[in-house]
Structure formats: C-alpha cells, structure tokens
Amino acid sequence: MLDFTFYSPTEFVxxxxxxxxxxxxxxxxxxxxxxILYGGGSAVKSGLIGRVGASLDEVGIPFVTLxxxxxxxxxxxVREGIALARQEKVDFxxxxxxxxxxxxxxxxxxxxxYEGDFWDFYIGKAKVTEALPVGVVLTIPAAGSEGSGxxxxxxxxxxxxxxxxxxxxxxxxxxxxxxxxxxxxxAWHTASGICxxxxxxxxxxxxxxxxxxxxxxxxxxxxxxxxxxxRKVMKNPQDYDARANIMWSGTIAHNGxxxxxxxxxxxxxxxxxxxxxxxxxxxxxxxxxxxxxYMLFMAQHHPARMKQFAERVFGKDDAVEGIECxxxxxxxxxxxxxxxxxxxxxxxxxxxxxxxxxxxxxxxKNKGEKFGAFxxxxxxxxxxxxxxxF
Numbered sequence: 176m177l178d179f180t181f182y183s184p185t186e187f188v189x190x191x192x193x194x195x196x197x198x199x200x201x202x203x204x205x206x207x208x209x210x211i212l213y214g215g216g217s218a219v220k221s222g223l224i225g226r227v228g229a230s231l232d233e234v235g236i237p238f239v240t241l242x243x244x245x246x247x248x249x250x251x252x253v254r255e256g257i258a259l260a261r262q263e264k265v266d267f268x269x270x271x272x273x274x275x276x277x278x279x280x281x282x283x284x285x286x287x288x289y290e291g292d293f294w295d296f297y298i299g300k301a302k303v304t305e306a307l308p309v310g311v312v313l314t315i316p317a318a319g320s321e322g323s324g325x326x327x328x329x330x331x332x333x334x335x336x337x338x339x340x341x342x343x344x345x346x347x348x349x350x351x352x353x354x355x356x357x358x359x360x361x362a363w364h365t366a367s368g369i370c371x372x373x374x375x376x377x378x379x380x381x382x383x384x385x386x387x388x389x390x391x392x393x394x395x396x397x398x399x400x401x402x403x404x405x406r407k408v409m410k411n412p413q414d415y416d417a418r419a420n421i422m423w424s425g426t427i428a429h430n431g432x433x434x435x436x437x438x439x440x441x442x443x444x445x446x447x448x449x450x451x452x453x454x455x456x457x458x459x460x461x462x463x464x465x466x467x468x469y470m471l472f473m474a475q476h477h478p479a480r481m482k483q484f485a486e487r488v489f490g491k492d493d494a495v496e497g498i499e500c501x502x503x504x505x506x507x508x509x510x511x512x513x514x515x516x517x518x519x520x521x522x523x524x525x526x527x528x529x530x531x532x533x534x535x536x537x538x539x540k541n542k543g544e545k546f547g548a549f550x551x552x553x554x555x556x557x558x559x560x561x562x563x564x565f
Contacts, residue, residue: 198230206267274318317368319429367459379434468564
C-alpha cells in the first residue's frame, strides 16, 4: 500500500425531503449570496428549484440562478457563470442536478477571482489556489462529483474534454441527497449513471499497487452491490431502498475511498472523453462501450487482475468469461450500447472506422504519446482497444 493523505470534508445529508435543509446548510457554511445552478426545465417543473429557493429565503440568503447547463458541460456556460458571479458578488454556489451541473459550479468557483481564462486550469497553464465554496442538491447519481474534488468540462472551440483534480479546494461543503428525487429519472439516465459509477471504481481497481487487499475488497464489494441494486432499480424505478443504495454507491465510487493507498489508472475515461467530445454521447453510455474493450485488451496483458475481477465479482474462473458477464449486464440489464456501432447509430460502419484514427490522434495530443498507470497506453494500444470496441 502507498502512503496517502485523504481529505474528505463534505457533509452528506441523506434522506427524504432533505432539500428543505439546503438554506440552513448554506447559512452554516457562511453563504451571504448564492448562485443556484441547474440544467433543464424539469428541476423547475418538479418544484425542486422552488423548494431550494424557499429554503434560502427562510434563512434570509438572497440568490440568483443560472440555468441551461447541459450534459457533457461546456466552457461557454462556465464563462457565463463566472460573469454572473462577479456581477452579483456571489460568494457561494449551489448546484442542483448531477455531475454536469456540479462540475460547472466547481469550474466557476475556482475562476471567479482568477484574472485569466478558467481553461488555463484545465490545460495546466495555471494552478487553482482558491475557490468559492460549493454545495450540492443531487438529482442524478452517477459522476460522484458531490463528494470529489474533480471536474470535467468540454471546450466547444478546441473539442477537448479535460478534467481537473483539486480535492483540497473543490470538494463540496455539503451534499443534500434525497433518493426520491431520482425516481423520475428516465431509464437511460439511471443506467448510464450506474455504468459511470462502476467504472469510477474500476479505474481505481486497475492498479499495479501491491498489498491493497482492503481497497480491492471495497472495490469488488461495492461493484457487486451496485449490480444487485441496479437490477432492482431497472425493474422497479420506485424502489426507494434500491435507489438509496445506488445513490450512495455513486458517492463512494468517486470520493476517493476505493482508491486510497493505490495508484489509479483512468485510461478508459480518457479514451471515452474523446468520443463524447466529438459526438456528444452520454458519458456513461460511452464507458459501457470502451470499458469492456479495455478489459478484454488487459486480459491479455494483465491476466491476474482481470481473473481476480471475474472470480470475485461474477464467480467465474476465466477472465474473459467474467468480462463477458459484465458486458452482458451492461447490455441486457441496463440496456446500454456495448459497441461503437450501437453507440453511434447515425454513423455508417465506414464512418465509425474512419473516426477511430481521429479519436486516437486527439487523445494522444491531449495526453501525450504514452500514458496510463496500469499499462502503457500508446497510439497503437488505443487503436486496438477501439477496434475491440467496434
């Protein structure tokens, strides 16, 4: 096990009707003027934004709103939020939604006092040194951004989808988590979120660090629990306990708990980011395509780790058989695509094959000729993985 520092200050307030506590929580953490961020009209129609606003009114905290944040959040909305925060002298951000809204809030938070372009943080030109506090009212369990210091944004001009990791500055102050808010999610969003959280764990599980039995067992146990609860949720979206287990799993998957003391990978995420940056596919659906292909490649180069996954999660003696069980779960239980042809149905096979070299070129332009902690990812390796995904 590696030496580590683990810092996780977020206060999680979990259960029915907990969104009513948002104002009290914001007050506790020193908010004087808040920006509420959210996505589409469903948050308004459901009354959630109204309830959050009312909770702020009750404690006398004024607020402004920023709406229209889309999946695969983009730089233009971040810049709009930075301008609004400066104009209104906002000192606290509350993200109502899933990872896209939370990551937008984090990007705004770290850029309000920065004189340059916020994108400097994403390309390594500048380092985040301060940030406004962020609170969360979670509605989509998937990204785990409610408990992490990470954020991912797509630059619409350069077509880059990049991330930052600042656990000491960008972990939310609080996260309000009411599983009932997730019961009206479309099956597609539920399934994509479930895939995302599983892969967040796998990115930590794919590690060369030795003597990490505790985190190995955590990873395997949480993945097993997610699979079991996911099947319940997909059959009965109104199952509160299954929704609650899935919601908390998304947080555990990405708050760092499963990766403590071990080197993490994230190559699969980096490969998927190039697909969603170019074609704006749902992130979790993209991962459902890339991850099994990545694992099949690694079964030839890291057979022991893949065999352990197969044995402990699916009870299979053969690595490839275990990977096929995972792929079957994604396709049959979650109804997600598991090939590039399924993921990009509007493209012909020839167009998809022609896009693969572009995915590879973009990835290695952003990440270098070789990256990856688990296995060296070169352009040749990326090409082979994407061909397996085809």
